[in-house]
Amino acid sequence: MEINKLERYWLMAVGITLGAFVAATIVAVTVFGIRLPAPVERIDPQRLDQTIFANPGVRKIADNRYEAVIVARSWAFDAGPEAGNPAVLRFPRGSQVTFYVTSKDVMHGFQIEKHTLNLELVPGQVARATANFNRPGTFHIICNHYCGAGHQVMYGTIIVE
Amino acid sequence: MASITYPQSVEPPATPGTLKLVKREQVMIGAHIIAALIALLFGIFMGPFQTFHRSPTFVQYFPTIPVFTYYYQAVTVHGVMNALFFTTFFIVGFCYFVTERSLQRPIKSVPMGWAAFASMALGLVLMLFTILTSPQQSAVLYTFYPPNIAPALFYIGLVLLALGSWLASANIFLTYRDWKREHPNERVPLAVFAIMVNFIVWCIATIGVALEIVFMLLPASLGILKVTDPQLARTLFWFFGHPLVYFWLIPAYVSWYTMLPRQAGGKLFSEPLARVAFVMFLLFSVPVGVHHQFSDPGISASSKGVQTLLTLVVSIPSFMTAFNVGAALENAARNRGARTLFDWPFKQKWNDPVVAAQMSGMLLFIAGGFSGLINASAQLNATIHNTSWVPAHFHQTLGGAVMLTYIGILYWLLPAIRGRALFSKRVALAQVFTWLIGMTLFGLAMGEAGLQGVPRRALTSQAPYLTPAGAFWMDVTAVSGVILLISSILLFVNIVGTLFFSRRPTPEGEVPIETVSGDRSSPLWLERWGIWLGVIGVLLLVAYGPVVAEVLDFQEGWNIMRFMPTSNAPMP
Numbered sequence: 001m002e003i004n005k006l007e008r009y010w011l012m013a014v015g016i017t018l019g020a021f022v023a024a025t026i027v028a029v030t031v032f033g034i035r036l037p038a039p040v041e042r043i044d045p046q047r048l049d050q051t052i053f054a055n056p057g058v059r060k061i062a063d064n065r066y067e068a069v070i071v072a073r074s075w076a077f078d079a080g081p082e083a084g085n086p087a088v089l090r091f092p093r094g095s096q097v098t099f100y101v102t103s104k105d106v107m108h109g110f111q112i113e114k115h116t117l118n119l120e121l122v123p124g125q126v127a128r129a130t131a132n133f134n135r136p137g138t139f140h141i142i143c144n145h146y147c148g149a150g151h152q153v154m155y156g157t158i159i160v161e
Numbered sequence: 162m163a164s165i166t167y168p169q170s171v172e173p174p175a176t177p178g179t180l181k182l183v184k185r186e187q188v189m190i191g192a193h194i195i196a197a198l199i200a201l202l203f204g205i206f207m208g209p210f211q212t213f214h215r216s217p218t219f220v221q222y223f224p225t226i227p228v229f230t231y232y233y234q235a236v237t238v239h240g241v242m243n244a245l246f247f248t249t250f251f252i253v254g255f256c257y258f259v260t261e262r263s264l265q266r267p268i269k270s271v272p273m274g275w276a277a278f279a280s281m282a283l284g285l286v287l288m289l290f291t292i293l294t295s296p297q298q299s300a301v302l303y304t305f306y307p308p309n310i311a312p313a314l315f316y317i318g319l320v321l322l323a324l325g326s327w328l329a330s331a332n333i334f335l336t337y338r339d340w341k342r343e344h345p346n347e348r349v350p351l352a353v354f355a356i357m358v359n360f361i362v363w364c365i366a367t368i369g370v371a372l373e374i375v376f377m378l379l380p381a382s383l384g385i386l387k388v389t390d391p392q393l394a395r396t397l398f399w400f401f402g403h404p405l406v407y408f409w410l411i412p413a414y415v416s417w418y419t420m421l422p423r424q425a426g427g428k429l430f431s432e433p434l435a436r437v438a439f440v441m442f443l444l445f446s447v448p449v450g451v452h453h454q455f456s457d458p459g460i461s462a463s464s465k466g467v468q469t470l471l472t473l474v475v476s477i478p479s480f481m482t483a484f485n486v487g488a489a490l491e492n493a494a495r496n497r498g499a500r501t502l503f504d505w506p507f508k509q510k511w512n513d514p515v516v517a518a519q520m521s522g523m524l525l526f527i528a529g530g531f532s533g534l535i536n537a538s539a540q541l542n543a544t545i546h547n548t549s550w551v552p553a554h555f556h557q558t559l560g561g562a563v564m565l566t567y568i569g570i571l572y573w574l575l576p577a578i579r580g581r582a583l584f585s586k587r588v589a590l591a592q593v594f595t596w597l598i599g600m601t602l603f604g605l606a607m608g609e610a611g612l613q614g615v616p617r618r619a620l621t622s623q624a625p626y627l628t629p630a631g632a633f634w635m636d637v638t639a640v641s642g643v644i645l646l647i648s649s650i651l652l653f654v655n656i657v658g659t660l661f662f663s664r665r666p667t668p669e670g671e672v673p674i675e676t677v678s679g680d681r682s683s684p685l686w687l688e689r690w691g692i693w694l695g696v697i698g699v700l701l702l703v704a705y706g707p708v709v710a711e712v713l714d715f716q717e718g719w720n721i722m723r724f725m726p727t728s729n730a731p732m733p
Contacts, residue, residue: 001433001437001682001683001684002433002682003431003434004430004431006484006488007430007431007434007481007484007485010480010484011477011480011481014476014477014480014481018473018474018476018477018534021473021534021537021538022470022473024538024540024541025466025469025538025539025540028540028541029540032540034540034543035462036455036456036462036465036539036540036543037455037456037457037458038458038460038461038462039458039459039460039461039711040458042459042714086625105308106308106309107306107308107309107391109456109547109616111546111547111548111614111616113613113614113626113628114614116540116543116544117543118456118542118543118544118546118547119456119458120395120454120456120457120458120547121458122391122392122395122457122458122459123308123391124390124391124392125392125457125458125459126458127458128458140614140626140628142614142616142626143616143619144546144547144548144616144617144619145547146233146236146302146618146619147309148233148309149233149297149300151233151618151619151620152619152620152621152623152624153623153624153625155624155625155626157626
């Protein structure tokens with residue numbers, strides 16, 4: 001089977017384009033340290049009181065390093081009594097925050113505006129991801145996965161000072 | 162060519178090539194296309210209504226939007242009717258017609274064809290009944306993830322659709338087998354080669370969603386099963402959900418490869434490479450579904466990486482198509498007098514709705530294809546996952562390339578079925594170009610909104626978190642909705658006009674379907690489907706074996722289905 005010369009050039013160009021995408025992915029992982037969510041733990045969404053999700057909230061674990069434990073339910077993010085409802089979380093500029101999030105009822109989403117953090121909250125699974133807050137400002141936490149009639153009012157706020 | 166003997170009971174097909182359909186074709190193909198258009202009628206108009214619902218400015222001036230007042234019901238109708246029912250009916254009807262005319266024999270079993278149709282049509286009726294009578298409970302969108310559980314009829318409707326489509330697949334496979342027995346050393350015409358690929362992909366892909374519905378969702382809906390596993394359900398759904406898009410796309414490619422060159426006045430550049438492209442679709446359509454689950458917590462980064470690479474591979478046949486079909490169109494333009502390097506895109510039959518629709522679809526597919534590569538890149542996905550960028554993407558591919566190509570097909574097939582000329586060529590052209598403009602604007606606005614963090618499938622006009630920039634782009638989306646609403650109305654004006662009011666007979670012409678393959682150089686073993694099934698099996702083992710083990714939590718001993726399902730969340 002013969003392949004026309006022009007088409008061979010075209011296929012090479014395609015190969016280079018796709019190679020660039022693969023290279024970009026490798027750079028994203030190795031240089032920028034962007035990680036995809038990966039299995040942490042499976043838990044029973046009806047027995048969250050026996051897990052770290054019994055007491056949601058923000059804990060400081062080192063200088064500029066925090067852990068935020070958040071429970072998503074229809075239709076709010078519960079980040080503890082201090083954060084209130086809708087939840088408001090405050091971090092100083094330059095913080096690195098690791099989020100542990102799960103859902104206690106249906107599918108929810110967890111996305112932070114203007115940051116590369118985007119999690120599917122699957123009931124029964126603990127989702128973990130880390131964000132660096134280097135720019136001051138107000139960023140919403142948005143439930144981006146359809147979760148019923150009140151989906152559009154499910155959100156929280158992160159204030160970076 | 163071996164002589165073909167037709168069963169007594171079956172009317173032989175019309176003279177090859179003629180646009181006049183015999184009665185049997187008219188009834189069978191017509192039934193499928195009409196059922197597809199009924200599904201489309203419900204689905205298509207929900208699109209603009211969603212853009213209105215989502216726009217803060219629009220809602221401010223029109224607080225109550227008529228027809229479907231519950232936004233998430235409109236989303237469900239739009240997805241289920243357009244993406245599942247319209248496409249399946251249309252593809253089955255179109256592929257029967259192409260197979261019959263291309264192989265010059267009727268489909269293997271007409272009664273089986275009607276059984277398949279009856280199953281799918283009953284599915285359509287049950288689905289419409291469920292969504293329209295219980296808007297709250299059935300608003301599970303077309304992805305129907307548990308623990309949200311819809312009424313049982315919702316799932317039964319889907320099961321009937323799948324059953325019918327499997328019967329239709331079997332019918333096409335058997336027709337091909339009969340032809341092959343009579344022509345052992347011939348290459349099957351390219352269109353039927355692609356159709357074989359399409360229905361093999363479909364039969365493999367639907368296994369995932371069938372398992373999900375039959376063993377998880379339907380029992381949960383009937384109250385037999387008290388528990389469910391959302392991570393497993395999502396994995397089974399996307400095993401089906403991504404190959405599904407190729408099931409839509411390949412029939413459009415059938416038109417681009419085997420019909421458009423002739424319709425545009427040119428010749429296909431390379432038929433052997435077209436076959437290679439379709440074999441690549443066959444192999445790489447299925448083991449890529451996890452790229453919809455990059456943000457899922459239950460699947461490891463390495464499994465996601467493997468499927469990222471495979472997803473990039475499945476873009477290659479589309480790049481090959483761009484070259485091959487592009488060259489055919491250039492050839493057409495040269496025949497029409499194009500001389501310079503860049504004048505050939507303009508010297509096309511832009512005044513012929515059949516050609517203009519397909520070429521407009523290709524234009525949108527450029528944006529759709531590249532945005533798809535962005536989505537498929539695991540890390541880039543984190544910025545746009547579940548934002549309105551995603552519907553922007555698939556409205557350039559499905560709503561653009563696929564839909565406009567189906568419309569282009571409809572503009573010659575519907576007149577042939579009805580035996581009357583197209584109601585209005587002018588209306589058809591206006592429809593095509595308003596669709597092109599509307600969908601371009603829609604893609605731009607939804608894509609920009611997505612980059613601003615606006616989520617998909619959310620009633621954004623009532624969202625407290627909507628930023629001014631997000632609100633602006635949602636308003637622009639509503640403008641595109643108005644344009645697309647006009648285009649949709651024009652489409653149905655032509656459909657109704659052609660069916661009921663057109664008085665002129667079908668113009669003398671030919672169906673653009675080849676009956677013999679012009680290909681003399683591609684290897685005959687490309688048609689050894691058994692080999693390809695073996696390769697697919699290996700690829701699935703590599704790509705999905707680890708995923709299944711992770712999702713089932715194999716290390717801790719198959720912990721599946723241990724969570725309570727909840728029914729739809731109550732109103733606020």
